[in-house]
Amino acid sequence: MDVFSSIENEVVKGAIVKLHYRKNDFKKKNILERIFSPIKILMSRPACITIETVNYCNHDCIFCPNSVMTRERSIMPMKVFEKIINDYLEIGGGHLSLTPMIGDIFLDTLLIQRLEYLNQFSDYITLSVTTNGVLADNYSDNELSYIVGKFKRVNISVYGLNDEEYFLITKKNTYKRFLSSIKRIVTLAPPGVVTLGFRLLNSCNENKLKSWIMENIGAIIPYSSTIQYDNWSCNQLSFELPGDASWTNQQVGNIPCIIPLISIQIFVNGDVSMCACADFDSSSDLRIGTICTDSLESMYNSEKVKNFFSKPWKTPEFCKKCSFYRSLYKSNQEWIDNPVTLIGG
Numbered sequence: 001m002d003v004f005s006s007i008e009n010e011v012v013k014g015a016i017v018k019l020h021y022r023k024n025d026f027k028k029k030n031i032l033e034r035i036f037s038p039i040k041i042l043m044s045r046p047a048c049i050t051i052e053t054v055n056y057c058n059h060d061c062i063f064c065p066n067s068v069m070t071r072e073r074s075i076m077p078m079k080v081f082e083k084i085i086n087d088y089l090e091i092g093g094g095h096l097s098l099t100p101m102i103g104d105i106f107l108d109t110l111l112i113q114r115l116e117y118l119n120q121f122s123d124y125i126t127l128s129v130t131t132n133g134v135l136a137d138n139y140s141d142n143e144l145s146y147i148v149g150k151f152k153r154v155n156i157s158v159y160g161l162n163d164e165e166y167f168l169i170t171k172k173n174t175y176k177r178f179l180s181s182i183k184r185i186v187t188l189a190p191p192g193v194v195t196l197g198f199r200l201l202n203s204c205n206e207n208k209l210k211s212w213i214m215e216n217i218g219a220i221i222p223y224s225s226t227i228q229y230d231n232w233s234c235n236q237l238s239f240e241l242p243g244d245a246s247w248t249n250q251q252v253g254n255i256p257c258i259i260p261l262i263s264i265q266i267f268v269n270g271d272v273s274m275c276a277c278a279d280f281d282s283s284s285d286l287r288i289g290t291i292c293t294d295s296l297e298s299m300y301n302s303e304k305v306k307n308f309f310s311k312p313w314k315t316p317e318f319c320k321k322c323s324f325y326r327s328l329y330k331s332n333q334e335w336i337d338n339p340v341t342l343i344g345g
Helices: 031-036 078-090 111-119 134-138 141-149 163-170 175-188 206-216 296-300 303-308 333-337
Strands: 048-051 094-097 125-131 153-158 194-199 223-226 263-266 271-273 287-290
Touching (some): 078 125, 134 175, 263 296, 287 296
Parallel strands (some): 094 125, 125 153, 153 194, 194 223
């Protein structure tokens, strides 16, 4: 089923290789097998998938709904994880983010086991993750080197430039531990893998950011920064943020959001959501099934997903309050080729 059939955007229409697949063709490594294989109906797929393998965190950031999430806190069983990976391979594989909806990857006690399982599919799957990095010190140098070596991109969230700002954001006194851990990550990671994402309360110029990086890392590495935060469609996040920080203005219109085209989210219990960046409590509006009983193929090629992209667009209740919204018709090729440029991870 082509769930994108009603989309007239030229970027989407031109991304047929990234957003469609021929069933099982990825298994045919011989070029003659590919050329002469029977013609199959094109099926739709997202540009990547995001898996939440753990949904609890060592931080309680003021702009995150961690404290109001009602889902049970747990770690994804390996059986569920393996089912997701096998299903993803069936629709062609590609980019995979292990950034939890809410949580941190270093709290996943099965992390190394998961990476070992994924290693056999390295030709078909590339990995990225965003982490606060603090709990990297739970791993030996050999273990941490192995972990970061399996990712194409490890983005470290930097919550403030000093103890005070860090505590105001995270509500934790682990700033020195954080600094120690990120130095180890950068030292042990392959060149070009680690990036920094500054999440700040106070404005600062590029020179100050670069000085912080040199002082704490020893070399300039790629980074981004923000003092503006999205609301996760969460009413509880309506207070005024400290310092120069502010909430992003809500911009939902009458055109579908591009996020479900870029990535879906598989929660720790196997539930699957069309939203990879805001559906923190697994909204029924956006839930399309469970990996425990359904396939990624059947869920993404369902009437519910097709209706989401169809005209006239009926805005899901969850989306009406969300400031993560990105108009489908303002998409660009980079978001499809490199999903982390839009969804992070």
